[in-house]
Amino acid sequence: MLTQNLGYPRIGSQRELKKSCENYWAAQTTYKNLLQVGKNIRHENWQLQKEAGIDIIPSNDFSFYDQVLDHSLSFGAIPKRYNEVILKKGNTELDLYFAMARGYQKEGLDIVAMEMTKWFDTNYHYIVPEFYKDQHFKLFSTKIIDEYYEAKQLGIVTKPVLIGPVSYLLLGKEKEAGFEKIDLIKNLLPVYLDILTRLIALEVEYVQFDEPFLTLDLTVKEQQAFTFVYKEIRKAFPHLKIILATYFEGLENNLALATTLPISILHIDLVRAPQQLNTVIEALNDQIILSLGLVDGRNIWKNDFEQSLNLIAQAIAQLGEDRVWIAPSCSLIHVPVDLANETNEKNLTPEVKQWLAFAKQKIEEVVTLKNLLENQPSAIALKKLELNQLAKQNRATSQLIHNQLVKNRVAAIVEKDSSRINKFPERKIKQQALNLPAYTTTTIGSFPQTPEVRSWRAKFKNGSISSEAYDELIATETAKAVKWQEEIDLDVLVHGEFERNDMVEYFGEQLNGFAFSKNGWVQSYGSRCVKPPIIFGDVSRPHAMTVKWTAYAQSLTSKHMKGMLTGPVTILQWSFVRNDQPRSETCTQIALAIRDEVVDLEKAGIKIIQIDEPAIREGLPLRKLDWQNYLNWAVKAFRIAASGVQDETQIHTHMCYSEFNDIIHNIAEMDADVITIETSRSQMELLDAFANFKYPNEIGPGVYDIHSPRVPKRAEMVHLLKKAKAVIPEAQLWVNPDCGLKTRGWDETKRALIEMVEAAKEMRNN
Missing domain, CATH: 3.20.20.210 (TIM Barrel)
Known part of the structure; x- marks a missing residue:
């Protein structure tokens, strides 16, 4: 053997x-x-x-x-866009390789990833390999x-x-x-x-x-x-x-x-x-x-x-x-x-x-x-x-694992817990009070986590600085981000998430039933590593997780500030999940915890709340025969998380790297008021699914790729928005990057977002 x-x-x-x-x-x-x-x-x-x-x-x-x-x-x-060109510039085979993965924007070249x-x-x-006849x-x-x-x-x-x-x-x-x-x-x-x-x-x-x-x-x-x-x-x-x-x-x-x-x-x-x-x-x-x-x-x-x-x-x-x-x-x-x-x-x-x-x-x-x-x-x-x-x-x-109160709450869920008060057309009328322009601009949530910001968090965790000093640093950075967004005339702002590490880890650290490693890093893509939380027990929310910083950011501006949350399916998918009960049960427990946070954000005056679910598509079983069972509980978990608020509160979700054609009706069943998706690398191809389905709610197709360091020109984004307008009514369109900006540098972020805002304004004037 x-x-x-x-x-x-x-x-x-x-x-x-x-x-x-x-x-x-x-x-x-x-x-x-x-x-x-x-x-x-x-x-x-x-x-x-x-x-x-x-x-x-x-x-x-x-x-x-x-x-x-x-x-x-x-x-x-x-x-062909890479072939020989980069090598002729004196670069190595490895530089060609990285250019294929990350794009290439120097020495007069501008090549997309x-x-x-x-x-x-x-x-x-x-x-993804590219093939030709x-x-x-x-x-x-x-x-x-x-x-x-x-x-x-x-x-x-x-x-x-x-x-x-x-x-x-x-x-x-x-x-x-x-x-x-x-x-x-x-x-x-x-x-x-x-x-x-x-x-x-x-x-x-x-x-x-x-x-x-x-x-x-x-x-x-x-x-x-x-x-x-x-x-x-x-x-x-x-x-x-x-x-x-x-x-x-x-x-x-x-x-x-x-x-x-x-x-x-x-x-x-x-x-x-x-x-x-x-x-x-x-x-x-x-x-x-x-x-x-x-x-x-x-x-x-x-x-x-x-x-x-x-x-x-x-x-x-x-x-x-x-x-x-x-x-x-x-x-x-x-x-x-x-x-x-x-x-x-x-x-x-x-x-x-x-x-x-x-x-x-x-x-x-x-x-x-x-x-x-x-x-x-x-x-x-x-x-x-x-x-x-x-x-x-x-x-x-182990007594660490089981919480009867959590189990009872899951057992008590009824149909109305997974439905908004009214359907989207009625909600949309009420949400007109948000007074948002055509081609509303926003970002997906996070802003660059500079080495300085990360060092503050590390010092706070190891006790080198007090909680008061840490809060003051985060407040200053948040205020700078809010002011800058106002200066470039973004429509819906975000607080930047400077207090957060990973979009799943941050929430898991504040939920019961989670444990964390210090060095449990796993590769997500390229040099991007994540440290997945470990879900070992029943999940519950002992206190509000995001209200403090979101409400603070909202107090600094008259524009709308988005509350930023990670959805239950994504928290499940991007964690190491307990294997002693069905995943659907664990997901529902997380959904109830996120629901509590959504309700608290609304009470704090936040009128736009984004519940990110980039992992919905990846959670699909590999064989189609098993899809429906998964989609039933995954969609229900999102709806449970999103349905505790009034019609006037606008719920967003975000998804990336998803082929939507075969599950578009399930995406629609999630009933988010606005969905933002990754579409720039595919040149808006993913929008065809939404167009063919006649997706009824609003949609923000990403107009530039944040996984590449290259900064797109305004004309490039206008071109993509025109392609989007050709298949989606402009009244439904939002303008945003493909994903969060945490891994990017401030220089490229600022240049790209300024171009993005100007692209939206050009579309309004067409």
Whole structure:
């Protein structure tokens, strides 16, 4: 029996990669230094897994920004707007790579970034490949080969990890009409064969192909592409040990396809789909090894050793020990690096900490499961089993987890709790008293969190400054932001959120039932890392969370100040969620807490309240058959949060990186008075869904991309607004950026928002 890992966090245990990348972009460190940081992280990851006892260690799971973008560069899938131009300017291959991810605006060039969207139903974002009819692919970057060789030079034999050819194409987007992206499979496959030829020349034994689309609904053509690809790979390399990795769901209607492909090892996710084990075993031929994804790669709870050992025993009984491997369910990039870094008991109490496992601990769990299956398990392994069972029992009986008052309140919810007093047309008439102009301008909520602002928060948390001094600093910064917004003539203002860290963490810190790590960072996209809260118990709101600073900001202006909240589904999706009750139950508890905050904001005189729900779309189950159940409780949770106010109070929501076509009626059912969405990278394409549906409420299509440092010109925004006006009545249109501005600098923010306000005024005058 062997153990394998599918991928390890690449940010570094202290976010070294984030810091180095951002310093490089700011010209504060050299290209050579950045490469060295990447190399150090790779070497540490490989050595850690080797010393822990993992038998099959991954390479090419490291990335400076995103693994999908890595593949696009490797395959020469570089949009023409970048091709050669940046390299001719004397920049490196890595600069080209970063330009594809972030855009490029210097040396007289102004090149927009590639689109970004969510990786399946996770909070990780990937850079979307761009495909064209009859596109040609070639080996452009040798990263995959180089990193395998790098590990080999250290004496560590790895398995290169590649996104499988079919999944890579399905992750992309057709950028012109007249073809389907899967039609490019015959053009793409030769590059894979070239890479494999080079790897085999270096004596590679195993190669992992990630094909998560095997857990989704596939067309006949897509299924045929899988058969074609793996037959061709097997024909070219008859002795290569092919690991086919599936995850995030069960194989279900793709079971026969996956189990008849000419592969050596099939990996399945038994955390998300434990019920598939027997059917997969029955479908396997007598040659394929089965890799059991038992340790949760997406959540931070300890593995239940007893349950996992039962599943392993079940597999061994039918397949034999030699045909069973043990692994995490998926790559560990979705969990923090090391629980040992959590030394602050104020943030994470020993009782809660004993229930958790981060990436390093999950690697140890995989190896411990193998050790426990030996004929005579070591005393160390048996002690780990004993401690695992004790932690499980403690969690089941802990007084920290259950609050009967919360459970009673959820049980008492009735239909009117999830409905506004009147329908939108009647509310809109009453909301005319807000006296807002056509093409109302606003922002999504946050303003830049400068190093100075972050330092204030750090000093306050460690006791270096008093709460009074901290409040004075935040009040001054808030007042400056309000004054500046008035100066540029924004219509609906925000207070800037200078007192907040992360849009989910800030609320979780003030809610019962949440715990927090100090160093539990997880990559969201590029250098953007988040520290997801840990929902371990029943959720309730002990006090108002945002009223103080919102009301203060409103007192500084005669314009409307938006109250800014994070919605229940997003708090759920962007947290590590307890796994001892249905997610819908936890979401409803959060919804009631947010409802209380909405009501308190209204009482404080706030007439416009935004409840952000960027994670609604990403929460969809991967198979459409399961969508409606999720959408029923997710939409209801938002409505519970939003429905405690009078008709005159305008409720906004914000969503980003969402394909809305297939759930547009559910978005409408949320019944927000105004929805703001990300549309600039897609050039307003996402608006088609709202137009075709005849979306009745108001909508703010983002007119510039905040995930790129480039500052768009007024004419560019006017062009996008005219495209929006062509499909959405102008009486419904708002003007805003794609997302919050927390990660941007003040200089670019100010220049962009001034251009945005002027673009709105130009539209009013047309």
